[in-house]
Amino acid sequence: MTVLWWVSVVALVAWVWLAACHGGFWRTDQRLPRGGAEPSRWPDVVAVVPARDEAGVLPLSLPSLLAQRYPGRARVVLVDDHSTDGTAEVALALAAPGLELEVTTPPPLPEGWTGKLWALRHGVERAGDAEWLLLTDADIAHRPGSLRELVAAGEGHGLDLVSQMARLRVASGWERLIVPAFVYFFAQLYPFRRSNRPASRTAAAAGGCSLVRRRALERAGGVAAIRGAVIDDVSLARAVKRAGGRTWLGLADRVDSVRPYPGLAPLWRMVSRSAYAQLRYSPLLLLGTVVGLALVYLVPPIAAVTGLLTGERWTSGAGFAAWALMAGTFAPMLRYYGRPAAEAPLLPFTALLYLLMTVDSAVRHWRGRGASWKGRTYPPPQRVDDPTTHRA
Structure with missing residues (x-):
């Protein structure tokens, strides 16, 4: 031989x-939990959107978030992370009847923080005492009913972190070749089923769409607990789970990334x-x-x-x-x-x-x-x- x-x-x-x-890890059946009882009182939610030089994608994503119909109180805080392309102005121009939009800018980035997490911390502070925080990226589009379904899953199943792996674009040839494999490799590294078991030490989340209970985030030490993390989504899930919270991660059906990757380089x-x-x-x-x-x-x-x-x-x-x-x-x-x-x-x-x-x-x-x-x-x-x- x-x-x-x-x-x-x-x-x-x-x-x-x-x-x-x-x-x-190869199965694709981990989808947003359903079947739980809807809350008798819908909790307050604030969506926090960190955005740095995102003027090009905001017109494709932000209106879908602002148009969400939610039975309780909800609003959006977009944190303009010192953009140079007019991100804040584009966001303000997109404000329309629907969820209230606040556009804010954080203080200068301190040492030891990544820019996204510093922006998230500022947004969380601006969120006040909302019971749930939707941490969602600037390139993420939410189909109608997405916010309501996320909160219903969290409330109905006693979860502290509900995260969905947004469906990425597969329009160009390179996207079709690389994107499905990207999600496949991620699931191989962090099997969703294993991550979703409370007793498992595996924990993961997808940074593009993560709904987290404010109390759970505070128990985990807040955003400051992961301030230097480059892979912030996994770090957030680990922090919440370590603090005794229940986390869930699955593939999205109503959450999409609109960021284009036309070539191999991006x-x-x-x-x-x-x-x-x-x-x-x-x-x-x-x-x-x-x-x-x-x-x-x-x-x-x-x-x-x-x-x-x-x-x-x-x-x-x-x-x-x-x-x-x-x-x-x-x-x-x-x-x-x-x-x-x-x-x-x-x-x-x-x-x-x-x-x-x-x-x-x-x-x-x-x-x-x-x-x-x-x-x-x-x-x-x-x-x-x-x-x-x-x-x-």
Whole structure:
């Protein structure tokens, strides 16, 4: 037996374990909980929207939030994070009959905070004593009834954090190739079913749409508890869960991202800006990730094709079996995004791109550029117990 055969068998065993024992990460059935009793009194809600240089997307997203019909009191606080493109003026021009809109600007960014979290903290302060806070990004569009359904799920099921992974755009060719895989990889890292179990140590959220109970956020230490986190959504879920709160994460049906990614470059930046932070800036974890991605995603097609060309049937068989399992687990995510299952065998190529993005993220960090977004660069946190740390 050749070395490639042994490696392909290891990859096949890994895929059998991932498909059968890794929290059902590939399933797409985690949707907003329904069936709970609607509240007799609808609680007050404030939507907090951090926005930095978002004038281009606000006309596509903000009106959908302002148009929400909610049985209780609700309003929107948009925090203009020192934009240079007229974000505040565009937001004010979009104000219309519906939810009340307040546009505000935070004080200058202090050391130790990321810009988004500093803006969120300011927005939370402006929210007053609202019982629920909807933390939603500037590129997120909410279909009619979205806010009511989020609050009903939180109240009816006793949740403290209700987060939905917004459906991202898949209009361009690169979006169709990379976006479904992005959500698939996220679910593989943080299996939604496992995260939603109260007893599980896994906790995750999607920053684009997270409804959090004010009391739960305060018990977790407020936004200040995660002030330096680059991966702020996961950090928020971990903080809430550690403080005894119940969290839920699932795929969205009525929440969409309108941010376009017309080419590979913006998608590359989206992934690489935080990939090394996810690995806790550890060279050893980076090495393990590269080896793991290569073994699980690249070896199967290499073994399948090589074995076929050289007549090594067992090598080819193991490679094709692992490749088929990989494609089979990816197919549900493709269906969720309206893409044909025939695209599933392309996942190894997409995984190679993600591997290169992760390495690029580390190289950028080593060159002193760190995690960067919207003209800001953030150094790694100095504390050992950084809240972005994840343990399954």
